[in-house]
Amino acid sequence: MFFMAIVLLLLPIKALSDLCVFFADQPENQYYSFSPQVGSGQGRSYAITGNGRITGVRVWEARNNYIYGLQIRYGYTWTNVTGYSYGEVQEILLFEDEAIVQISGKYSHYVQSLVFITNLGRSLYAGRPQGHTFNMFPTNEKAELRFISGRLHGAITAIGAHWAVVSDLPGTTRKLV
Incomplete structure (x- = not known):
């Protein structure tokens, strides 16, 4: 019993x-992981999301200083600009089978600089490298950047990264166009 x-x-x-x-x-x-937000975190929140895989990134920097705006391309479609399209724009368009696997940079009150690094070793650099250093990457080697979130107040005051495995969907190839 x-x-x-x-x-x-x-x-x-x-x-x-x-x-x-x-x-x-x-x-x-x-394969999902989250890199917590860095920065002062003042202002209103944002999340830049889309369907399919990320195929491009644009970053606006103000006179080689802090980050004013962000935009991500999913497939062939660009999201709305988060922040402002003010200052000099830096852009990277991803090749087929290329993915963003790391985001690094510096922050103080604003996000001062951003570096988006791909699995093929290419990078997009924007801003001025001064302040506190941060480094974001997925916890699993098969994951890639899926979307970003954070806060803004005139310019970007915080950024966080969301990582996952992205299914290949029709119409979301990674060829450079």
Whole structure:
């Protein structure tokens, strides 16, 4: 009787364990990670998202100083500019099978500089490298940048990165156009 009570108690634990393993094996759960926001975090929040894979990034810098605006291209479609399209624009368009795998930079009150680095070793540099250093990357080597979020107050005051495995969807090839 005692043995049967133990077995009956362990069955729900085994079922829960199997369920956790099932969900952990799902690519959307296994490969998602978040790099927390850096910066002063003042102002209103933003999130730059889209459908498919990221195929390009634009960054506006103010006179080789801080970051004024951000824009991301998903497939062939550019998002709205977050912040302002003021100052000098820096742009990178990704090749087929290229992905953003790291974001680095410097911040003080504003995000002072950004560096987007791809899995092919190419980079986009913008801003002035002064302030506190940050480095963002996915926790799994198969993941890539999916979207960014943060805060802005005139210019970008905070940035965070969301990483995941992105399914190849029709119309989202990575050829340079």
